[in-house]
Amino acid sequence: MDDPLDFELQDDLLVPLPINKKRKKVIGLDDLLNEHYKEQEKLAEKQKKQAKKKAKANEKKKYDDEDRKEAHLNRLVEKCHNQLKAFGEENEIPVWGVEVFGEQKPFPRLDFPDLGSCNFIQSFLNNRLNSVVELAADKGDSFLEGLLVNGWLSKLAFLSGHVEKPVALWAFNSMLYSSKEELQNSSSDFWCEILSSGNEADQFSVKVDWFPEYKDLRSALDTYGFLFKFSSSAAHESSDSNNGGPPQNIRAWIRFVTYCCRIKSKKAILSTIEAEEIVEIIICMFLDRRFQGLLVLLYDCLQAVVDYFTDQEWCSSCENVAKFIACRVSEDLNCIRTVECVSEDSSRCRQLRSAIAYQTMLFCFDGANNGEEILKSLDAINLKHKSCDFFKLYIHLVLAKNWILSNNSVEDNEVIHEMFCSFLRNCSTFISPTDLRSYASEVRHKASYLLNFSV
Numbered sequence: 407m408d409d410p411l412d413f414e415l416q417d418d419l420l421v422p423l424p425i426n427k428k429r430k431k432v433i434g435l436d437d438l439l440n441e442h443y444k445e446q447e448k449l450a451e452k453q454k455k456q457a458k459k460k461a462k463a464n465e466k467k468k469y470d471d472e473d474r475k476e477a478h479l480n481r482l483v484e485k486c487h488n489q490l491k492a493f494g495e496e497n498e499i500p501v502w503g504v505e506v507f508g509e510q511k512p513f514p515r516l517d518f519p520d521l522g523s524c525n526f527i528q529s530f531l532n533n534r535l536n537s538v539v540e541l542a543a544d545k546g547d548s549f550l551e552g553l554l555v556n557g558w559l560s561k562l563a564f565l566s567g568h569v570e571k572p573v574a575l576w577a578f579n580s581m582l583y584s585s586k587e588e589l590q591n592s593s594s595d596f597w598c599e600i601l602s603s604g605n606e607a608d609q610f611s612v613k614v615d616w617f618p619e620y621k622d623l624r625s626a627l628d629t630y631g632f633l634f635k636f637s638s639s640a641a642h643e644s645s646d647s648n649n650g651g652p653p654q655n656i657r658a659w660i661r662f663v664t665y666c667c668r669i670k671s672k673k674a675i676l677s678t679i680e681a682e683e684i685v686e687i688i689i690c691m692f693l694d695r696r697f698q699g700l701l702v703l704l705y706d707c708l709q710a711v712v713d714y715f716t717d718q719e720w721c722s723s724c725e726n727v728a729k730f731i732a733c734r735v736s737e738d739l740n741c742i743r744t745v746e747c748v749s750e751d752s753s754r755c756r757q758l759r760s761a762i763a764y765q766t767m768l769f770c771f772d773g774a775n776n777g778e779e780i781l782k783s784l785d786a787i788n789l790k791h792k793s794c795d796f797f798k799l800y801i802h803l804v805l806a807k808n809w810i811l812s813n814n815s816v817e818d819n820e821v822i823h824e825m826f827c828s829f830l831r832n833c834s835t836f837i838s839p840t841d842l843r844s845y846a847s848e849v850r851h852k853a854s855y856l857l858n859f860s861v
Contacts, residue, residue: 502739503695507652510631513583518550519572550576555592560599563612569600571616578618581658582626594658601665610672617673620680626659627687652696660688660703667710678719684711685727685758692747693740705749712754720754728761732769741766742801745808760813763805770802777816781806781825789836796837796845803833803849807856830857 553559554577563569581593603611628634630653663684666675676684688708691697697704715723735741745766748759767780774780784802788794810816810826817823833853837846 500738502693502743504693504740505696506633506690506694507696508631508633510653511629513585513629514579516579516583517576519570519576524570524572525566525568551589554580554596555588557592557595560596563596563600564603567612569612569614574614574616578622581662582655583629584655587654590655590658594661597662598665601669604672617675620676623659623663624683626655630656630659632687652694657700657703660691660700660707664703664707664710667707667714670714676714678715678723681711681714682723682726682730685723686730689727689731689744689747689762693735693743704747708748709752709755712752712758715754720757724754724758724761725765727758728765731762732765735766737770737798737801739801741770742804745805750812756812760809760816763809763812764816767802767805767809770798770805777809777822778825781822781829784829785825785832787832789832794843796843796849799833800845800849800852803829803852807852807860811860827857829853 550559550573553562559573559577563573577593577596580589581597584590584593600610600612600614666673667681667684669675685708688704688711691700691704712720731744732741735744745759745763748755748762750756750759764777768774771780771783774783784799784806787799789799806826806829810822830853833849834857837850837853839847839850841847841850
């Protein structure tokens with residue numbers, strides 16, 4: 407009876423509302439802050455993911471750009487390579503350098519002097535101080551070496567005022583043939599002290615019973631394996647060959663020659679012809695790349711030998727040396743090396759530099775008889791023709807520059823000067839900056855520099 411009637415079920419207004427058993431929660435300020443912080447974290451996380459995604463896209467784009475640039479560069483290199491091929495295959499240009507020392511001979515045996523024949527050593531043996539040293543005649547070799555290495559041999563020589571022949575000869579041979587570096591240096595110091603003693607125009611401070619001659623110096627070079635028949639036009643040997651090279655004693659040899667040339671007023675050890683040969687030998691040593699650590703010694707020695715000649719001797723000797731060098735050096739970078747190894751610090755060296763360059767150019771231009779014919783041949787070169795050898799032209803340009811600008815008498819010659827300027831103008835004007843042939847840019851730049859700053 408209590409059940410609702412059918413029409414009551416169809417009436418929405420009569421249907422009772424459902425009872426909401428959940429209680430409404432009161433929202434506080436802390437809840438709002440927490441909700442705000444959660445939203446901020448979600449937003450930050452979303453931005454972080456987007457930044458990572460963007461960074462990956464940028465990195466991929468960067469790699470793609472680099473790949474495109476690399477591909478573009480490869481195409482450019484290939485294009486340049488093909489353009490270079492259009493000029494023909496470039497010949498390999500060797501660097502300067504010739505080995506002027508061959509196989510060494512065995513060094514001679516060092517004979518120690520007889521102590522009984524040396525007065526100052528005998529006086530030391532008879533001195534009461536010998537009771538402390540206890541020197542015996544059979545220990546003369548170690549005793550002399552000790553005196554030499556410790557510098558006492560030269561002090562005893564200056565105190566006694568005398569260097570006897572056995573001691574002088576032994577010290578000379580020790581300098582040139584000893585395998586002990588300390589003994590070489592000490593022997594060299596001993597002789598240099600003796601040679602540099604006294605006044606310039608006076609005698610030595612000590613009396614020296616024996617002086618070496620040029621044959622002794624030449625014999626040492628022969629033992630070292632120096633090639634006196636040297637010619638760079640022959641087949642070049644590799645600079646890396648294990649030929650042994652110059653011995654350690656060559657330092658002492660160069661130093662001794664330097665001092666010998668500085669004492670001409672006291673003792674003339676070299677004749678004019680021998681001094682000429684020394685100049686030729688030193689210039690040849692400049693061609694050996696293994697001597698680059700001795701350049702200072704070589705420069706000093708060359709200057710000393712050049713100053714050894716008298717004014718009357720030098721004119722003919724300079725030309726003789728220049729002809730000797732010119733006919734033995736091939737038309738490559740070695741002939742430039744022989745010119746530029748001669749310094750410009752003195753008038754004689756500049757004259758020698760000019761003479762070597764001139765004689766070398768005469769040798770290169772076989773039909774030329776004088777400087778004007780050389781410059782006419784240079785001026786007639788067709789710089790735009792494909793057959794133009796810019797490497798040889800560069801060599802001729804450097805040689806002409808040293809020949810003319812290192813000699814005041816040649817530079818003041820108006821005809822030579824004008825012809826040289828014409829040649830420089832041709833090189834700086836008719837060689838295109840885009841000419842890719844070997845040494846074309848070097849010739850153009852050097853000619854422009856000489857034309858604007860030197861001539």
